Amino acid sequence: MSQALSIAKLTSFFTGPATRLKGTREMLWGILTFSPADDAIAAKKSICVSIESGDVSLAYGARFLSRLKIKEFTRISEGPGFPQAEDLASAVALAVNNAQAARTDITLSIPKTWAIITTAELPSVVKESISDVVAYELDRLTPLSPGEAYYDYRILRESDGKLTISIVAARIDKIEPYLEALREKGLQVSRITVNLSCIGTLCHFIAERKNTLFIETHEGGYEGAFFFDGCITGAFNGTFTASDEQRRTDVIMKEIQSFQDAVANQGDEPQVVMLLGRTTSPLKELLKLRTTVPLMLLDESDLKLKLPEPLKDVPYSSVGGVLESLWSKSRGLDLLKQGRRETIKAPLGVSLILLFITVIILILLMLTPFRMEEKRIAEIDAQIKLKKDEMKKVEALKKDVDALSTDVSTIVHFKENGPLSLNILKELTTILPKTTWLTRVRITDATVEIEGYASSATELLPKLEASKYFKKSEFASPTFRDARMNADRFIIKMEIEGVKKTEPAVKGKSGKK
Secondary structure, three states: OHHHHHHHHHHHHHHHHHHHHHHHHHHHHHHHOOOOOOOOOOOEEEEEEEEEOOEEEEEEEEEEOOEEEEEEEEEEEEOOOOOOHHHHHHHHHHHHHHOOOOOOEEEEEEOHHHEEEEEEEEEHHHHHHHHHHHHHHHHHHOOOOHHHEEEEEEEEEEEOOEEEEEEEEEEHHHHHHHHHHHHHOOOOEEEEEEHHHHHHHHHHHHHOOOOEEEEEEOOOEEEEEEEEOOEEEEEEEEEOOOOOHHHHHHHHHHHHHHHHHHHHHOOOOOOEEEEEOOOOHHHHHHHHHHOOOOEEEHHHOOOOOEOOOOOOOOOHHHHHHHHHHHOOOOOOOOHHHOOOOOOOOOOHHHHHHHHHHHHHHHHHHHHHHHHHHHHHHHHHHHHHHHHHHHHHHHHHHHHHHHHHHHHHHHHHHHHHHOOOHHHHHHHHHHHOOOOOEEEEEEEOOOEEEEEEEEOOHHHHHHHHHHOOOEEEEEEOOOOEEEOOOOEEEEEEEEEEOOOOOOOOOOOOOOOOO
16 A cells, blocks of 8 residues: 555656646747737738628628727628629628728628538548548538538547547539629638538637527527537527417427537536527517526627627627637638648747847846956956056055154154253253353263363252252262363263163172071
8 A cells, every 4th residue: 555655656746747847848839839920919800791591791800919809890782582693792892892991801601501511420540631531521421522512621529539520511603603703893702601600609709608509580480500619510490380489489499408418418518508689579588587508699798899880780690700710719610721721830940040049148148247247347457557556656655654654753752751952952051150161961861971171060060950951960080170271170970850761670689698
């Protein structure tokens, strides 16, 4: 049990990153292969001409950045039966000219009665070449051969090794006169579809549901179609044999019930039933009460489209045909393709160029900070070189300042720690008698020694002791009388007042025991 749990944890450990890596890879691939002409963003205009019995309508719409807008719609012909090709072409040319929509793609929507709608099953192995298989099997699946039919198909589902497809075909000789008449008027049809397919696209767009049932009622009967994932899978019609609204409701409810059963067999959620509001109010109310699936009436619903005249009677089939051309999620038909599918190659050339440019930009962005730092350092070096001479001058001045500071300190120290020699000489001149003259004066940090002649040397000591500059005045040597000079010769030594005498350090001291 523990071993199985460990294996499960290990599997989940590797599966999680692998799944995330796959999602990231798909996202990057989608970005690299995204084309500027993609339907999600490319601007496009479209016209749909819808032919119905007794009614021909035209709708003109545009798409820009995935936003859809119906610019104009009109009923260009009303009358019994189907219009003649020349009359239709003239009416369409006039309507296109009034709408100022020349050179716009035109879709021709043909009535259901002109088309053959059927479903078929094929082996899944033919999926890669299904277009060729449908063309080869068309005369077996429908009453028409590929050479005499405009046709198209859609894959509905794949299960149990089988493909379920829906095929819609129409006779070329029935449609070609209308195409030729429109070409003579300078109008080129680029798509052919079926009214019911247009209605199915409109239902899919409004209800945002994959599977829908459309029913259109009129005074004498009804007609409709089943849609699976937006694709038409089958059509039906019937007549009302009774005028009683209750019985008419029973007939329509049988169609709804068969649709519910088909959807339930596929295991899908309850789907939406679309009802075109061309019937009496009692029938509408009875259907609302009896149906158990969501019911939406087109004439009472928001079409989620910007319409030029919201209150006007909307031609739903032609509006749906415009949606088939412009809506990126549409799975509408194009009988002109006759089952051919164009393989759209991913625009790798442009993507690789853009990828290369992006890589170069990223490299430049990564290198930019280093280049900026190198440039800034170079600028700093240049500034340093410019300032180097000035810095040398500043350093020289700093040395001069230091030397002057030392001299000033010495002078201040000398001034603060001893009287000036000039003051001492002045004092000696003041206190010594006039009969005294000096032959030598020696001034040290703490002492003054004078030598000279005086009429009486002993009179000098008291005078020197009385000075504020001197103390401890004494003869440094014996005095003697100079007969020739008739004066005493003296040498007097004294200490300067207020200056401590520095004594030499004593190495040792002896004493008596």
